[in-house]
Amino acid sequence: MGITERKEREKAGMQRLILDTAMKLFIDQGYESVSMRKIASIIEYSPASIYTYFPDKSSIFYELHIEGFTRLLRKQTEVQGVMDPAERLLQHGRAYLEFAFENPQYYDLMFIMRTPAEQIVKNKDWEHGMRSYELLKRNVQECRNAGYFKESTVDSVALMMWAVVHGIAALHIRQRLILMELNASYFEGLIKDSLKNLKNLIR
Amino acid sequence: MGITERKEREKAGMQRLILDTAMKLFIDQGYESVSMRKIASIIEYSPASIYTYFPDKSSIFYELHIEGFTRLLRKQTEVQGVMDPAERLLQHGRAYLEFAFENPQYYDLMFIMRTPAEQIVKNKDWEHGMRSYELLKRNVQECRNAGYFKESTVDSVALMMWAVVHGIAALHIRQRLILMELNASYFEGLIKDSLKNLKNLIR
DNA sequence: TTAATATACTAAACGGTGTTTAGTTTGTCA
DNA sequence: TGACAAACTAAACACCGTTTAGTATATTAA
Known part of the structure; x- marks a missing residue:
């Protein structure tokens, strides 16, 4: 039953991607440039999707x-x-x-x-x-x-x-x-x- | 020719009103609550009016x-x-x-x-x-x-x-x-x- | 006194924001 | 195969700072 584990991995991977994207935006362009919409557009998801991974x-x-x-x-x-x-x-x-x-x-x-x-x-x-x-x-x-x-x-x-x-x-x-x-x-x-x-x- | 002086007084008075309102909002409700729209609504002017007094x-x-x-x-x-x-x-x-x-x-x-x-x-x-x-x-x-x-x-x-x-x-x-x-x-x-x-x- | 001008002011719009809602697609499991 | 949960999205909600275009008013010059 490796499905649960794989799902967890995928979830963690997506969280990582969001965090890395946010940090990159923060470091390169400053705090004000870190927006949910910008993160979403970079990772090519809708803004609402991020709320599956972070409250x-x-x-x-x-x-x-x-x-x-x-x-x-x-x-x-x-x-x-x-x-x-x-x-x-x-x-x-x-x-x-x-x-x-x-x-x-x-x-x-x-x-x-x-x-x-x-x-x-x-x-x-x-x-x-x-x-x-x-x-x-x-x-x-x-x-x-x-x-x-x-x-x-x-x-x-x-x-x-x-x-x-x-x-x-x-x-x-x-x-x-x-x-x-x-x-x-x-x-x-x-x-x-x-x-x-x-x-x-x-x- | 006291008109110029009166206008300056009025302008200064309006700037004071805006500054006092902004500070009151800041102290009572924190930085995030200080918005141009809130200041405007409290002093009963349109938001755009504030831009006559501050850039x-x-x-x-x-x-x-x-x-x-x-x-x-x-x-x-x-x-x-x-x-x-x-x-x-x-x-x-x-x-x-x-x-x-x-x-x-x-x-x-x-x-x-x-x-x-x-x-x-x-x-x-x-x-x-x-x-x-x-x-x-x-x-x-x-x-x-x-x-x-x-x-x-x-x-x-x-x-x-x-x-x-x-x-x-x-x-x-x-x-x-x-x-x-x-x-x-x-x-x-x-x-x-x-x-x-x-x-x-x-x- | 009248016409011209400058100032104060506003409604509406522009382009953004975080977040929620309603609904759809997709994958897993009994 | 049908039920269910999870992932995902479009659209909307309620905000934001700022700009634009236009109106009303007060002042100045003719």
Whole structure:
């Protein structure tokens, strides 16, 4: 009875096609260009067909935001091998910032846009966001075990670290830094500066 | 020949009415509820009439974002009387955070939404944003003169301070903190924590 | 005072949007 | 072979920002 399995495969394949098409539109032409009708026309189905595979547009963005977290987690896991906890925390921050600058659309979806947040609030559940935050907290905790941050709580430090890198990433992505720093290698300069400052925080 | 003046008054009055109506819709019902048609119906004009007073919807949001800066600047100026530079910088940060938490829609418009940024990028001019940033830099510079931040540049410290408070404000406003801190007086706790951390940065 | 002109204003349309409805085609199973 | 469920679509619903063409009104110049 492989029919059920084949049907599931076909359904998953169609969902994949829709998600890939949506993400391609999003990356190439920006958020406003991602419309149900455009996705439908590219994959050569009627707009109503998409509703067989996703309940609404926002759940398509919700799925894409999960894929962003998978990518971020992969990048951050690469850095978990660093032995020194302070250096590891720093590299953790670097990985986060690099992800934000290299994948601005994913970052936007994950941490700035309203669309996936609606579902987070409704379900009172943000599995991937929490997993990412827990990893940060673990790294902070291990710094604490090594003698750092003795004056603060883990939560307070973790939130602070997150705020620094998110602040830079969000201001950059939403174009609030273009007039402040027009020097050469703006991108590299921002990351370098942020990390220097993160370093100052670790004591 | 008071006719020209009267016409200017009438035009300005109509622009005010449109801006106030737009802001009221934005605050009461959120960004998505601000439509040209809704504004028009509330002020009892046809939608096309609005185009006599504003070239497009985005320039309405641009005007509102300027008014946000006026409010923020007023709040931050109140704090400029503090004598000690380190304490003044801290209070400057507190004023910024309080503004963000008390006026989330204005804050969104000024520092998160795409809409006014389009004009900023196009005109390569962000008078109000720059003025706000210059005030921050002045306070950092005066801390430097008093012996703080000797290891960093003024720009680097200013950007860092901004990143911390923007990070917290933006994560909160776009609902990425709801699952992290569900304790009592969430709002006060966040500001308190951020300020404690800002304090740690001043050395 | 009258004719010309500029301004304010509107109804209707254009080309888009997300989503729903009603109905058809297609494939699977008893 | 007939029943049923799933996939799919055309068309419609209710919106959106903006433009066009035309009207009414107020101001100015002759």
